[in-house]
Amino acid sequence: MESEESEPVRRRPGGRAARVREAVLAAAADVLVEHGAAKLTIAGVAARAGVNETTVYRRWGTREKLVLDALLAASDQGIPVPDTGDVRADLTAFATALAEYLATPLGRAVARAAVLGADDPALAEAWQEFWRSRLDQAAVMIQRAVDRGELPAGTDAAVAVELLAAPVQSRALLGHRPPEPDFPGRLAAVILDGLRGR
Template sequence: MTEHAPEPIRRRPGGRAARVRQAVLAAALDVLVEEGITRLTVAGVAARAGVNETTVYRRWGSREKLVLDAMLAGSDDGIPVPDTGAVRTDLAAFARALAEYLATPAGRAVAQAAVLSSDGPGAGTGPDSGSARDPELAEAWQAFWRSRLDQAGVIVSRAVERGELPAGTDTALALELLCAPVQTRALLGHRPIEPDLPERLADLVLDGLRGGVGG
């Protein structure tokens, strides 16, 4: 009698741990959008995700790390790092993706959380300030921004390799110059984000970087 090899065990992609992580992060973003960062609690997120509160603490350890992971997951999907083959179009595409993300409920919630968690001038001074009430949220936001800079920094490093930007170009400064006007307009609403703003910002950043080194 011929023996047949056993059928391989077929595991569902990702498994339960991946599904739990996705559910919790989605719930955290929903709470962030609907109630804001100051009202986000691990218990509330766990209840919305349909998991035990201990499960959330076991995986993330703290509310701040949960907030950070949720913000990173949302921005990874909403703000992809482009690779168009040229630094100008890369910068413009990244600025446009940022503007589109900040126009979504999740993007606005993340941006508002950043303001509340910021330790910059004028931030963290009011009674509802996230920084005043929970300094670790400020650290979470700083980690979020560092992560985004690290991921988007490949735009500048590729440009240096192609000879479009000089060696020693300040990556963080380049991306801050590109993103700050978009973030300011999205948060304050004092001026619209015109369709050609991403290209204009890309040109300004490149002119500044090239002129600053060459001068």
């Protein structure tokens, strides 16, 4: 009789832990859309995701960390930082993605909640961390342009990204003036002229 060798147990990438994370973040995003960050609770998110509350606490620890992770995950997916090799194309693509994201229910909820802020200091800190993280990620577009010689050394990347994002966010929040299809490209051109001192 031949002896069978036992197969080693292999963890599949994207296994249970990844599925739980995805379900919890999706549930958190749904709560953000429906009720805002102030009314998000770990118990409510866990119930909606179909997981145990202790699982959420074990992974995220606090409601604020969960909110932050949900916001970052949604914006990473919805607003990728492009790398086309050309700063104007990068800024145009980024502004276009931002406008499209802000037109979604989640994007609108995030924008409204960001403007309203939070009375809870821990939640306010999570919002600040969210904006810092997004600015740092997007600032890479400007730094690459400086490295390629498209923009002068010393260009303030954070200010450049804020100049790009603010008009798009403003139009989304006001709600009565959505960006025209060529708006992101025109905005990128104006910002680049300013950064280059033209």
